[in-house]
Amino acid sequence: MRAYPAPDTAAVRELLLDWCGADADDADDAVRALGSLDGAALELADRLYQSIAADMGGKKWLGWPGPPAGQPMLSLFPLLAAVPDMLKFHGDRGVDEDLSRRVLADIGEKLRLNRRIYGRPGLDVGNWFTGHVRGALYQLGRLQFCVEGPDPKPFAGMHIRGEGGPLTLDAVRDSVEWAMEFLPAVFPERYAGPEDLEFRCESWLLDPQLRDWLPERSNIPGFAALFDLLNEGDPAGNRTDLWRFVFGRPEDTPVDQLPQDNTLQRSVMAGMKAGVVWRNRYGRLDLAKLGL
Incomplete structure (x- = not known):
């Protein structure tokens, strides 16, 4: 040791x-x-x-x-x-x-x-x-990629930094293309080549309910649409990540004290006031939707 x-x-x-x-x-x-x-x-x-x-x-x-x-x-x-x-x-x-x-x-x-x-x-x-x-984890352009899942063929987990910039489809495509080249080169014992890679993501960003509340110009629904969802999410919702990443407040902050300083905060708040239960969702990236 x-x-x-x-x-x-x-x-x-x-x-x-x-x-x-x-x-x-x-x-x-x-x-x-x-x-x-x-x-x-x-x-x-x-x-x-x-x-x-x-x-x-x-x-x-x-x-x-x-x-x-x-x-x-x-x-x-x-x-x-x-x-x-x-x-x-x-x-x-x-x-x-x-x-x-x-x-x-x-x-x-x-x-x-x-x-x-x-x-x-x-x-x-x-x-x-x-x-x-x-x-295990690398920042490749807009997105982070982490070696996750069971051997002998783990998947690549996708993660999104808050300060990473706009989550445009071009930025996502560039990151995924980079990961398809990078991960087999760095981990040849785990990934034989690009065709051996599966990308997965778990995030509140994948909640399809966001489509009903965010403006059309938002990049979030377009990102979520790239994934085939693999579960229904927790019926109780995911307060922790929303309070942390959307509102930047401790989880015990009352709803009426949450900030509404930007479009995302106002949209999520409007959904909550209408009774929406926001959930983390887990999905597999459909490479064909990125043209890959």
Whole structure:
């Protein structure tokens, strides 16, 4: 077992600002949080790092616990400690540094999102980034692609960053074309070639009910129409993702206190007031609809 390479303050600041695209406020708060870690927190950070190091090249992400009370940034430090492991994995697989930087930019985004939701620094979804630093997930243009599903032929999970730009059909097509070339080249033991790839996505964006509430100019229904849905979704709906990604608020925020600052928020709110239960849906990408 490798000793936990705990990052020092200089490394934390450099990685966050130069590699992760984090805001200066988040980098400053991370440096302060690093200095406040006690023995129990450092022991947990060590265990979390070891779970990464023991599964480099593994699929999907790891089931980490949420951050302990009083240490909302703790999971950030084992992730940053694992960046050299990620870079070595990428280098061994022929992944260039530009893609390494692109995938780490998601950390900076989620630090901003965490501050927007809770009004304080933190990284409440640290386990999500275990896919990034273990070499399972990549940002290829507009979309992220992650090695998921059972061996010997896992599928490629598709994920959508909030700060990734417009979700146009051209952008989606370019990303998928890139993934069809990239994934078999990086994981030849898992994908024999483009014809061996299946793409799947689970998201509130795939809820077909959105078509009835979003304006025609919205890209979301066009993206959702690319997928053959594989389930009906939870009948109880999905409050967590809507509050987080649409409204940027904690899940316990009352409906009448949610913002309505943009078209998406107003459309989702109008549906809720009309009794719509918004659901996550799970689908398989129909490549023919992209002309692929």
